[in-house]
Amino acid sequence: MAAWVKGGAASLDAAVEAAADLLAKARVPVLAGLNADVGAVRAAYRLAETLGASLDPVSGRSLYAELGALSAGGAMTTTRAETTARADVVLVLGNRPWDGDLVGEIAAAPLSRGGAAGAERVLLSLGGPQNGAIRHVAYAAEAGGLPVALGHLRAFAKGHLAGEAAFADLAKRLFAAQYGVVIYDAEEVGELGVEMLQGLIRDLNESTRFFTLPLADPFQGRATVQLSAWTTGQAPRVGFGRHQPEHDPWRFDSARQIAAGEADAALWLAALPAPRPDWLGRLPTVAVVGEGSTEAAGETAEVVITVGVPGESVGGALWNQRRGVIAYVDAKVPTEAARAVDVLARIRDRLIEKGVSC
Amino acid sequence: MLTRIHGGRVIDPTAGRDGVGDVWIEDGRVVAPSDRTPDETIDATGCVVMAGGVEVHSHIAGGNVVMSRLLLPDLYVSEAAPNGHPFAQAGGSGSWIGANYARMGYTTAVEPALPPSNALATHLELADIPLLDRGGLAVLGNDDHLLQVLRDGEGKAAVRDLVQQTLAHARGLGVKCINAGGASAFKDGVLKLSLDDEIPCYGLSTRNIMAALLDAVEEIGVPHPLHVHCNNLGLPGADDSFVATLEAAEGRRIHFAHAQFYAYGVADPENPMTGGFRSAAERINAAMEAHPNATYDVGQVVFGQTVTISLDILRQFGGRKGAKPKKWVLSAGDAEGGGVVPFLYRPRGPVSSLQWAIGLELMLLSSNPERTILTTDHPNGGVFTEYPRIIHLLMDAEERAKEIATLPAVVGERSGLPGIEREYTLSEIAQLTRSGPAKLLGLTDRGHLREGAKADVAIYRDDRDRTAMFSHAKLVLKDGQKIVEDGEVVAWISGKTLSLDVEADAGMAKRADAYLQDRFGAGLDTFAVPDAAFPETTETFEDVACRA
Numbered sequence: 001m002a003a004w005v006k007g008g009a010a011s012l013d014a015a016v017e018a019a020a021d022l023l024a025k026a027r028v029p030v031l032a033g034l035n036a037d038v039g040a041v042r043a044a045y046r047l048a049e050t051l052g053a054s055l056d057p058v059s060g061r062s063l064y065a066e067l068g069a070l071s072a073g074g075a076m077t078t079t080r081a082e083t084t085a086r087a088d089v090v091l092v093l094g095n096r097p098w099d100g101d102l103v104g105e106i107a108a109a110p111l112s113r114g115g116a117a118g119a120e121r122v123l124l125s126l127g128g129p130q131n132g133a134i135r136h137v138a139y140a141a142e143a144g145g146l147p148v149a150l151g152h153l154r155a156f157a158k159g160h161l162a163g164e165a166a167f168a169d170l171a172k173r174l175f176a177a178q179y180g181v182v183i184y185d186a187e188e189v190g191e192l193g194v195e196m197l198q199g200l201i202r203d204l205n206e207s208t209r210f211f212t213l214p215l216a217d218p219f220q221g222r223a224t225v226q227l228s229a230w231t232t233g234q235a236p237r238v239g240f241g242r243h244q245p246e247h248d249p250w251r252f253d254s255a256r257q258i259a260a261g262e263a264d265a266a267l268w269l270a271a272l273p274a275p276r277p278d279w280l281g282r283l284p285t286v287a288v289v290g291e292g293s294t295e296a297a298g299e300t301a302e303v304v305i306t307v308g309v310p311g312e313s314v315g316g317a318l319w320n321q322r323r324g325v326i327a328y329v330d331a332k333v334p335t336e337a338a339r340a341v342d343v344l345a346r347i348r349d350r351l352i353e354k355g356v357s358c
Numbered sequence: 359m360l361t362r363i364h365g366g367r368v369i370d371p372t373a374g375r376d377g378v379g380d381v382w383i384e385d386g387r388v389v390a391p392s393d394r395t396p397d398e399t400i401d402a403t404g405c406v407v408m409a410g411g412v413e414v415h416s417h418i419a420g421g422n423v424v425m426s427r428l429l430l431p432d433l434y435v436s437e438a439a440p441n442g443h444p445f446a447q448a449g450g451s452g453s454w455i456g457a458n459y460a461r462m463g464y465t466t467a468v469e470p471a472l473p474p475s476n477a478l479a480t481h482l483e484l485a486d487i488p489l490l491d492r493g494g495l496a497v498l499g500n501d502d503h504l505l506q507v508l509r510d511g512e513g514k515a516a517v518r519d520l521v522q523q524t525l526a527h528a529r530g531l532g533v534k535c536i537n538a539g540g541a542s543a544f545k546d547g548v549l550k551l552s553l554d555d556e557i558p559c560y561g562l563s564t565r566n567i568m569a570a571l572l573d574a575v576e577e578i579g580v581p582h583p584l585h586v587h588c589n590n591l592g593l594p595g596a597d598d599s600f601v602a603t604l605e606a607a608e609g610r611r612i613h614f615a616h617a618q619f620y621a622y623g624v625a626d627p628e629n630p631m632t633g634g635f636r637s638a639a640e641r642i643n644a645a646m647e648a649h650p651n652a653t654y655d656v657g658q659v660v661f662g663q664t665v666t667i668s669l670d671i672l673r674q675f676g677g678r679k680g681a682k683p684k685k686w687v688l689s690a691g692d693a694e695g696g697g698v699v700p701f702l703y704r705p706r707g708p709v710s711s712l713q714w715a716i717g718l719e720l721m722l723l724s725s726n727p728e729r730t731i732l733t734t735d736h737p738n739g740g741v742f743t744e745y746p747r748i749i750h751l752l753m754d755a756e757e758r759a760k761e762i763a764t765l766p767a768v769v770g771e772r773s774g775l776p777g778i779e780r781e782y783t784l785s786e787i788a789q790l791t792r793s794g795p796a797k798l799l800g801l802t803d804r805g806h807l808r809e810g811a812k813a814d815v816a817i818y819r820d821d822r823d824r825t826a827m828f829s830h831a832k833l834v835l836k837d838g839q840k841i842v843e844d845g846e847v848v849a850w851i852s853g854k855t856l857s858l859d860v861e862a863d864a865g866m867a868k869r870a871d872a873y874l875q876d877r878f879g880a881g882l883d884t885f886a887v888p889d890a891a892f893p894e895t896t897e898t899f900e901d902v903a904c905r906a
Contacts, residue, residue, distance in 0.1 A: 074429060230486055
C-alpha cells in the first residue's frame with residue numbers, strides 16, 4: 001500500500017484523513033471513474049450519498065447510448081453463449097465487434113443447439129472493416145453512417161422501400177433466420193442507431209426469432225448499472241445533492257461539471273485501469289487507484305491512495321465479459337494492498353465523524 | 359435481555375392462540391413465560407400481536423428486476439431521505455423494498471426467480487435489502503444441461519445430483535420451474551406450449567421435466583416443494599393447465615405460483631381464444647381440495663400501473679403487444695432469460711376488474727388459508743404495498759361490496775365474488791401471511807409465536823380500518839430488536855439470506871464444470887456465490903437444513 005498527500009508519502013491513516021478533509025470542504029464534489037469491483041462501487045455510492053456528491057462512471061458514454069434507447073423503446077437481447085451455439089444468422093454491425101475474439105470464435109464454432117444445429121451459419125456484416133480473414137458477407141454502410149444504414153435496412157425489411165438494393169438482399173437474409181443475432185457496440189452505433197436497430201429486431205420478430213448482442217464496455221459499466229439500479233432505483237449518472245438520488249446523465253457528467261466550474265472537488269476511483277481524465281490535477285482530487293498503475297504516484301492528485309487491483313492482487317466481484325454477468329474473481333497474486341472498498345468506507349466513516357451530511 | 363409483550367391480542371393459529379396475553383422474548387427468540395422481572399415490558403394493550411409476515415413470491419432482486427428499473431425509471435418516486443438510511447426513500451430500490459415490507463410487519467421475503475447463471479448478482483442485490491431475512495429459489499427447467507440429462511435418459515440419480523449441484527452453487531432456498539421447457543421451445547419458434555407438447559430438439563415435455571424436478575426435490579429433501587409456474591399463464595383456459603399440472607404431480611408436494619393468473623376459464627367454448635375468460639376459482643378450489651399435496655400463492659391483481667417481470671419468455675413475448683407504455687425488454691438468456699413488460703391494470707376496466715375479483719374469490723373460497731398464500735406476485739399483479747388493502751377486503755364484506763359496486767357488471771357475471779359473504783378472521787390472516795408461507799418454505803423457526811421461534815413479531819393497533827392497521831405496524835421486532843415504531847423504521851439492521859444446506863456431489867460438480875467450460879468458455883467458478891463477494895458484511899448467509 002502506498003499513499004501520498006500533496007506529493008509526499010503518507011500513511012494510509014493520514015491519507016484517509018486528508019481525503020476526508022478535502023471532500024468535507026467541497027460544496028459540489030463528484031465521484032468519477034468507478035472502474036472497480038462491485039464492493040468498491042457500492043462503497044462509492046454510500047460515500048456519495050453521505051457527501052451529497054454525484055457519481056459518473058467512466059463508461060458513461062457507452063452506457064447512455066444503450067440506456068437512452070432502452071428506456072425509450074426497450075430491447076430484445078441474447079447472450080454470447082446462445083449466439084455461438086444457436087444463431088444461424090449473425091449480423092455484425094460496425095467495426096468494434098471485430099476487435100477481440102468474439103466474431104472469430106462465433107465464425108469457428110459449429111451450430112450445436114436448437115433447430116439449426118448442424119447447419120452452416122450465415123455471417124454478415126454491415127459497415128464493418130471487411131475483414132478478409134473471417135469468411136462472411138459484407139455490406140457497406142451508407143454515407144450517413146450506421147444509424148442511417150439501419151434506417152434504410154429497416155425500411156426494406158418492413159417493405160417501405162423496395163428494389164434491387166443491397167439492403168433488400170440483406171433484409172431477406174435476416175428474415176431467413178431461425179435464430180438471428182445482431183452484434184453491436186452501443187457507443188459506436190449511437191443512441192438513435194440503437195433505437196432503430198431495436199425497431200428492426202421487433203419487426204423481424206413478427207415472423208422469426210431475432211435478438212441483439214450488445215458489447216459491454218471494458219470499464220465495469222454493466223456492473224455499475226446493476227448496482228446503481230438496485231441501490232438508487234435508477235441508472236447512473238446519479239446525484240445526491242438534493243437529499244435524494246436524481247438520475248441525470250447531462251447534469252452529472254463529471255467532465256462537464258468540472259469544465260463548467262460547477263464541481264469543486266473530485267474523487268477518482270480506478271482500482272482497475274481507466275483512461276486518465278484530463279481534469280485530473282485541475283481541481284482538488286482524491287485518487288484511489290490500482291497499485292502499479294501509471295496514476296499510482298504522488299503527483300497524480302492532492303491525495304493519492306493505491307489499492308489492490310481486483311482479480312489481480314485482491315479478490316472482487318467483476319463484470320465477466322464472456323458470460324455477461326457479475327462473477328467473483330480471486331486474486332491471482334495476493335498482496336498486502338488495501339481494498340478500495342475499505343478505503344472508501346474509511347473515508348466515509350471519517351466524514352460521518354466530522355459531521356458531514358448532505 | 360428479557361422482554362415481555364404485554365396485554366395484546368395474541369394471534370397464533372399454529373398454537374390455537376387468539377386472545378389477550380403475553381409474548382416473552384429473550385436473546386432473539388420467543389421463550390416460555392417467565393417468573394423473572396422482564397428488562398423491558400412492551401405495552402400492547404389494544405393491539406394485535408402476530409409473528410412477522412413471510413413473503414413467498416415477490417420479485418425483489420435479479421437481472422429482470424434491474425431491467426425493469428432501467429426500462430421504467432419513472433415507475434417509482436424517490437423522496438428526500440430522512441436521516442437514518444441513505445437509500446430507503448429511493449423508490450424501487452432494495453432499501454425501499456426492505457423498509458416497506460418491514461413497515462407492514464413483514465420480516466422475511468423470498469425472490470422466486472434466482473437464475474443459476476446470474477446467481478451472484480441476484481444475491482448481491484438481495485443482501486442489500488435491509489431489515490428482512492431473504493432467500494431465492496433456483497430456477498431450473500430450461501437449462502440445456504438438465505434437458506440433455508433428461509433426453510439421454512440418465513436416470514433419477516443424475517438429475518438429483520445436477521439439481522443439488524445447482525442449488526449448492528446458486529445458494530438457493532428451493533427450486534422453481536418456470537414454464538418448464540417453454541423458454542427452450544420459444545427459441546425454436548414455439549409460441550404456445552401445453553403440458554404434453556414436445557419441446558423441440560429434446561423430445562421432452564413440460565410434464566417430463568417437471569416430474570423429474572419433483573422427484574429430485576423430494577430426494578434431496580428440499581423443505582420447500584417444487585415451486586411451479588405452469589404453462590399458459592394468463593390465457594383463457596389456463597385453468598386446464600393448472601389442473602392438469604396438479605394431477606401430473608401424482609401426489610408429490612407441489613406449490614403453484616400466482617394461481618390467480620391460471621383461474622381463467624374459457625368464457626365462450628365456441629371461441630376459446632377470442633371470447634374472453636370467466637372465473638375458474640371454484641374449479642381451482644375444488645381441485646385443491648382434492649389434492650392436499652398442493653399449495654398456491656394467489657398473485658392478486660391491484661389496479662394501476664405496474665411492470666410485469668417473468669422468466670417465462672414465451673409468455674412475455676406473447677404479451678408484449680399489450681405493453682403499456684409500449685415498450686418491453688425480452689432477453690433470450692442462457693436458460694430462461696425472461697421478459698419485462700410494463701402493464702396497466704386499468705382502474706375499473708372490465709378485464710382488470712375480473713382479474714381482481716378472481717384473486718379475492720380464490721382466497722375467500724379457500725378452506726385452508728395456509729395453502730392459499732397472499733401475494734401479488736410483486737410487481738406482476740401489483741406492488742406488494744397493497745397487501746393491507748387486500749387484507750381489508752378479505753376481512754370486511756361491507757368494504758368489499760362497496761368496491762364491487764364501483765366496478766363493471768362483469769365482476770358479477772363472470773365471477774362468484776359478489777355472492778361471497780365470508781370475512782377472514784385475524785387468525786386466518788395470520789395463516790395467509792405468516793404460518794402458511796413459513797410452513798411452505800420449511801422455515802420452522804418463524805411464522806408463529808411458540809417457544810423457540812425467532813422473535814420476529816409484528817404489533818398492530820387494532821383498527822376496523824384494516825388498511826390503516828396493516829400499513830403501518832405500531833412495532834416490529836426482528837430477532838428481538840425493534841426495527842419499526844409507529845410505522846417508521848428505527849433501526850437499519852441487516853437480515854440473513856437463507857440458503858439450503860446442501861453440498862454438490864463432487865462428481866457432478868466436475869462434470870458440470872466441464873460442461874460449462876465447453877459451452878461458455880468459463881467454468882463453475884464463474885457461477886459461484888462465495889462469501890468473499892460480500893466484502894462489507896459478514897455472515898450474509900444462514901443455512902436452512904434439508905428435510906430428514
